[in-house]
Amino acid sequence: MANKFGVTLGQIVLGNGSNEIIELIGHAFLREGDQVVTAEHAFVVYKLMATLFGAETIEVPDPGLVHDLDAMLAAITPRTRELFIANPNNPTGTVVSMEALDRFMDKVPDHVVVVLDEAYYEFLDNPPDTMKYVREGRNVILLRTFSKIQGLAGLRIGYGIGPEELITVLHKTRQPFNANAIAQAGAVAGLADEEHQNRTKQITDEGRTYLQDEFGKMGLEFVPSYANFVLVKVGDGNLVFQKMLDKGVIVRAMAEYKLPDWVRISVGTMEQNQRCIATLKGILGK
Template identity: 40%
Template sequence: MMAVKVKSREILQMVTAYPLGKSVYDLQKEMGLPSIINLSEIENVFGCSAQVKNHLTHQLDHLFTYPDGSARLLTTKLAEFLNVKSDQLFIGNGSDEIIRLLLRAFLNAGDEAVMAEITFPRYKTNVTIEGGRPVLVPLIDGTHDLDRMLASITEKTKLIFVCNPNNPTGTIVEKKKLEHFIAKVPEHILIVLDEAYYEYATSEEYLQSVTYLKKYSNLVILRTFSKVYGLAGLRIGYGMMDPYIASELNKVKEVFNVNQLAQAAAIVALEDQKFRLECVERNEEGKHLLESELTKMGYPFFHTQANFMMIHTGQPGDIVCRELLKHGLLVKSGAALGYPNAIRVTISSMQDNHYFIKCLKNIEKRNGGVS
């Protein structure tokens, strides 16, 4: 094979591809396991609404047509549901795409974007690709240090990202602290509140941010249908923002960025709020079980407001992950997430949660307990 003479952009030398790892199928084959329970990807293990599945069968006759590039029907339904105006909404191919488009539209080469040191990694990656400089602020006990983020603002700052609840820790910032933070950020700097796990947050300390859109034109709120609505495979998310910001995003997006099935599924998912509430309730039950059992076992963890938990294992997360995989459980090692002696686990069905605890106890017994 001939050597490739074409060179990519210099900035890509600073970027690595997102580590996807081996597929569940490959791991099953490699480990000789009949099945694997996947608790590594923060998906809604309860699936999606049955109404969505039924509705999508009626969409199959229309696959030869292009989707609505403006997602008008979904935008109208969302505006009614959220009590915002249609021109305040932007529909994306997952909220990931909206992050990318915000940076494409508003970040110039050399501009800075402030974010937590340990948070959703695509902020940093996309800022770097656009020629910007990520400014990383360490967490305090797994939570955003908003005071230090404010102190990190310079004349070059263009955006600030706050992931709330935060991935991978599941923590939230207190309501009054976030209110104060939003008020203090200069109005020419975009505040991006990534609320991908919004529906799972049940704490009274969680800020209901939508009402702040009226007061702060630099506020962008991102949410998704990938998590509680169980549509991760269709890739659809949305942002709420000032109409000017949405109009600029429309200039840099692909014409048909959200496929037809995703738009149809999101509309029906939004209508089936009973399913959403059931998922949140089952997640709360699973969370309380895990917190109770882990506390008895002496495992520290971050108190989560999402559908996953970061558990401090007292030994390398890679080792714990390998041991759990032998039992047919796939979880995420904290080594790739900024916490090498931890694992991140999706909260699952009660049966799977009990099985996870049982396997963790077996590993603890063999390894002599938590250090």
């Protein structure tokens, strides 16, 4: 990994999924009464981890379900210790541009650790060069994972990259054997298998286009996505989730993200995508 990304070993920390590294960041930098800034419709684990450490979460409105970086900057106070930007964002699939990130990073105060959660980074056609923030020694930690494009979610292996000063602190908070040997072997193989990653991206691009085209034909509102899922408005999300589950198709209800009318549908093989759409049409009567 150090060779691939042009960093030192001291700039990398492994986790039991990148989810664990979110917890390590909490152990490292949060105390009771501190604040964490996130977008309103961002990965719910950021808020859960803040609560675990007695910190307050400031959820910044995200018009169009896209991170409003200027508003997130304005939400920073002297008590703010961490700020999370998921790019592409889960569960909306939206992105913020390199230019917007650059403007943000130039203004963020030094007492804030910026966490760029890039779990879906490899699905982007032109991903932002966030590694430059690490090379510049900014207060930033990049989160990535083998759970998505490599398909190794069950092995639980993710990683963080940042300046050595920050990564050293994270190492002090983790268990010594948090990433097992089988997961590491799978990660090494997955990192090298570019053919598999390229094929996965191709299938995802084709499937996402198909799903979004079908949603459009059905007259359903959806958020154009850059990830391997699409957020779509279906009415009662919990009810649609349960009815689809009864028919053997699993989608994700979004009520916990304050989006009760929506579900998130992951891209599968074309056969799976077609079955999903047919099931959804039957349930919605379209």
